[in-house]
Amino acid sequence: MKKKLVFLLKYKINMSDYVYYYEKVNFFFKDFEVLFFDLTNLFLKKKVRKIYSKFSIEKKIKNYFYINSFSKLKKKLTTIDFVIDRTNSNFNQKIFNEVNKICVFSSSSYPNFFNHSFFNKVKHSLIFIYYSIKYKEFIYFLEKIRKFIKLIFEKRTNFLKKKINYVIICDDLSYFKDTNIKNDVKKIYSHYKDYEKFLIYKEKKTFFFKRKYSVFLDEDIFSHPDNTELFSPFDKSQLTKLQILYFNLINNFFSNFEEVSKTKIVIAAHPKSLFNSKNNPYFGRELIKHDTIKLVSDCRFVLTHSSTSSCYAIFFNKPVFFVNGKIMFDLGFFNKILSMALETGGNMLDIKKKNILLQTLKKNMNYSYKNYTNKYFKSSKSKSISCWKTMNDNFR
Secondary structure (H helix, E strand, O other): OOOEEEEOOOOOOHHHHHHHHHHHHHHHHHHHOOOOOOEEHHHHHHHHHHHHHHOOHHHOOOEEEEEOHHHHHHHHHHOOOOOOEEEOOOOOOHHOOOEEEEEEEEEOOOOOHHOOOHHHHHHHHHHHHHHHHOOHHHHHHHHHHHHHHHHHOOOOOOOHHHHEEEEEEEEEHHHHHHHOOOOOOOOEEOOOOOHHHHHHHHHHOOOOOOOOOOEOOOOOOOOOOOOOOOOOOHHHHHHHEEEHHHHHHHHHHHHHHHHHHEEEEEEOOOOOOOEOOOOOOOOOOEEEEEEEEHHHHOOEEEOOOOHHHHHHHHHHHHOEEEEEOOHHHHHOOHHHHHHHHHHHHOOEEOOOOOOOOOHHHHOOOOHHHHHHHHHOOOOOOOEEEEEOHHHHHHHH
């Protein structure tokens, strides 16, 4: 009789994640009966759940179950041998039982001020102060200082304090940060979802376009469910005004970039966006969804604000440019963009700049790609093989 292995999911699985990630689960875990427990009702607000549900493909997945209460979760776990917890949450220990062998992923990190080297912390501070003065964003500056102080004194919940048997260490940063991992916890060195997608794509790579093009990594800034809190200070009229201004600026920027780079810009639409050919805010530019990794693999240049998918530019060694400016201050993205640029060594381009220089695009940038990959996406102690194979070999 096969042992049972369950994934605890905080977010629903979309098409991109399924094709390049979870589709391989049953192939590598042949010795297990694999199940998925959807915990979105326990973690996400109703408004956010409603948005995510539009892109979910759970009907394609075998053994997919909805869990609506912690008591039901506890009951379901009594028959489970291995639990892979993808929620990064500090569950009450009473939910788990002695039979469960619990595996968690190390706390994922994202480029931000706290994760910079000392040199980049100084650089970040100076650049931020300079642009705060230039754009007269004094209220934004004071708000960031307030949040910074709050984070320093905030008591942080560490999900690694719970009983665990295995920890998947997927980057070098978390390896050094998670110093409280007990000695009896088995450490498995691997990588995160995006690097797994990269490995899978490399196996079956096909050329996407035969023409020269650049890619913009859309982040669905105004309707992404994760940004609902970001825009809470705005009233509807302000947000609509900013949305109109943003799309006018970004499309003018694209036209200038296309002229200088001699490439057409293709939009890698965010998988959760509602954009289509009839609802295209990018002035008719080609929109493609669920194929970001393919688009990046064959492109000339990558443009982004602070998309996590910019990691594909890193993996494929593509020049990446971070589009910033006063409008991104107003939308609350300036700091994220600055951190991404500093960590990768990529250039920031001003969204309002009309005279983009060809030399800026052609010059050799100070890429920090290898360090960036190991710091945030792949442990330097891991092999470039499927994370599912690595786990399966350790669980047997």
